[in-house]
Amino acid sequence: xxxxxxxxxxxxxxxxxxxxxxxxxxxxxxxxxxxxxxxxxxxxxxxxxxxxxxxxxxxxxxxxxxxxxxxxxxxxxxxxxxxxxxxxxxxxxxxxxxxxxxxxxxxxxxxxxxxxxxxxxxxxxxxxxxxxxxxxxxxxxxxxxxxxxxxxxxxxxxxxxxxxxxxxxxxxxxxxxxxxxxxxxxxxxxxxxxxxxxx
Amino acid sequence: xxxxxxxxxxxxxxxxxxxxxxxxxxxxxxxxxxxxxxxxxxxxxxxxxxxxxxxxxxxxxxxxxxxxxxxxxxxxxxxxxxxxxxxxxxxxxxxxxxxxxxxxxxxxxxxxxxxxxxxxxxxxxxxxxxxxxxxxxxxxxxxxxxxxxxxxxxxxxxxxxxxxxxxxxxxxxxxxxxxxxxxxxxxxxxxxxxxxxxx
Ligand SMILES: [Zn+2]
Ligand SMILES: [Zn+2]
Numbered sequence: 001x002x003x004x005x006x007x008x009x010x011x012x013x014x015x016x017x018x019x020x021x022x023x024x025x026x027x028x029x030x031x032x033x034x035x036x037x038x039x040x041x042x043x044x045x046x047x048x049x050x051x052x053x054x055x056x057x058x059x060x061x062x063x064x065x066x067x068x069x070x071x072x073x074x075x076x077x078x079x080x081x082x083x084x085x086x087x088x089x090x091x092x093x094x095x096x097x098x099x100x101x102x103x104x105x106x107x108x109x110x111x112x113x114x115x116x117x118x119x120x121x122x123x124x125x126x127x128x129x130x131x132x133x134x135x136x137x138x139x140x141x142x143x144x145x146x147x148x149x150x151x152x153x154x155x156x157x158x159x160x161x162x163x164x165x166x167x168x169x170x171x172x173x174x175x176x177x178x179x180x181x182x183x184x185x186x187x188x189x190x191x192x193x194x195x196x197x198x199x
Numbered sequence: 200x201x202x203x204x205x206x207x208x209x210x211x212x213x214x215x216x217x218x219x220x221x222x223x224x225x226x227x228x229x230x231x232x233x234x235x236x237x238x239x240x241x242x243x244x245x246x247x248x249x250x251x252x253x254x255x256x257x258x259x260x261x262x263x264x265x266x267x268x269x270x271x272x273x274x275x276x277x278x279x280x281x282x283x284x285x286x287x288x289x290x291x292x293x294x295x296x297x298x299x300x301x302x303x304x305x306x307x308x309x310x311x312x313x314x315x316x317x318x319x320x321x322x323x324x325x326x327x328x329x330x331x332x333x334x335x336x337x338x339x340x341x342x343x344x345x346x347x348x349x350x351x352x353x354x355x356x357x358x359x360x361x362x363x364x365x366x367x368x369x370x371x372x373x374x375x376x377x378x379x380x381x382x383x384x385x386x387x388x389x390x391x392x393x394x395x396x397x398x
Pocket of ligand 2: 256257258259260261267268269270271272
């Protein structure tokens with residue numbers, strides 16, 4: 001004997017969420033049934049609406065429900081000529097929160113990973129190439145992660161930019177602000193020595 | 200700047216799930232948008248259907264989408280005259296998996312907790328009393344948790360049964376099967392001594 005069909009279906013459906021196993025799927029289903037049916041109905045509608053209407057911005061690949069996202073439609077941002085290339089939408093938010101960058105983005109929605117079958121086409125590099133040839137891009141800023149795959153992706157895009165004779169930069173690496181030397185990993189510390197600057 | 204409205208709404212809606220904070224809500228939203236839209240649409244439908252159609256069994260209070268749940272409609276189970284009283288639907292599943300019990304259940308959907316405003320009415324004790332006066336119940340088996348609140352709830356129901364002159368039992372406590380003495384907590388061990396049985 002199991003739960004009733006609709007409850008089983010609900011528990012099973014929760015398993016599509018990352019990090020949700022059998023036990024927490026059960027806990028979620030009963031918490032909503034017992035204490036928060038209106039929240040559950042809101043979640044149901046939000047899931048439906050987002051999956052039906054959110055797609056990729058035709059210019060930067062970021063998620064949006066419009067043809068072109070808010071940032072891409074911002075004339076002031078385009079006028080900077082700066083195009084920051086990131087792996088995913090969360091990176092855009094992180095950079096926006098730093099308030100340092102006022103240009104446009106290109107969101108790869110992943111990174112090169114040949115063993116997972118993720119090649120240039122999967123991360124939108126043909127669209128990026130087209131974007132980089134447009135007049136308004138003056139500098140490509142590589143902000144992929146500083147992981148092995150992120151670095152490989154940055155290297156690939158660097159080659160692309162060089163062929164187009166477009167200036168390309170990479171975010172600086174070093175000791176984080178407020179960071180204590182003894183807590184910084186040795187690779188980061190080594191890099192910070194090599195790229196030290198005059199004061 | 201934040202995500203687009205539909206994505207914000209989705210992230211916010213995930214917060215209704217127990218144990219889901221801002222970061223994991225974000226992770227869930229993007230995982231579904233990027234990799235599993237069909238799973239998300241299934242979850243949306245499952246949530247809607249469960250919240251709309253799952254209610255309490257009129258006889259035992261367990262969740263069901265029918266007027267009376269499968270177990271309550273089982274004539275063989277009712278014929279045993281055994282009514283097992285548990286705190287929640289997951290307890291029913293746990294007991295069913297032990298394959299020891301073939302009677303009926305009454306699901307309190309909680310436990311007495313006066314400081315949280317959960318009194319007899321909130322855990323369906325009026326309905327339980329009515330059920331206990333029915334001819335077919337011959338023994339009430341208290342299977343609430345062995346926590347302070349579970350014990351208080353069991354005590355309250357015991358009094359109710361005694362007034363109705365109905366035999367009432369409580370699940371045995373003791374050392375778990377396969378349990379090593381040195382790993383059993385001292386309260387459990389003390390109880391096991393007091394209630395030791397002749398072999
Ligand atoms: Zn865009
Ligand atoms: Zn029932």
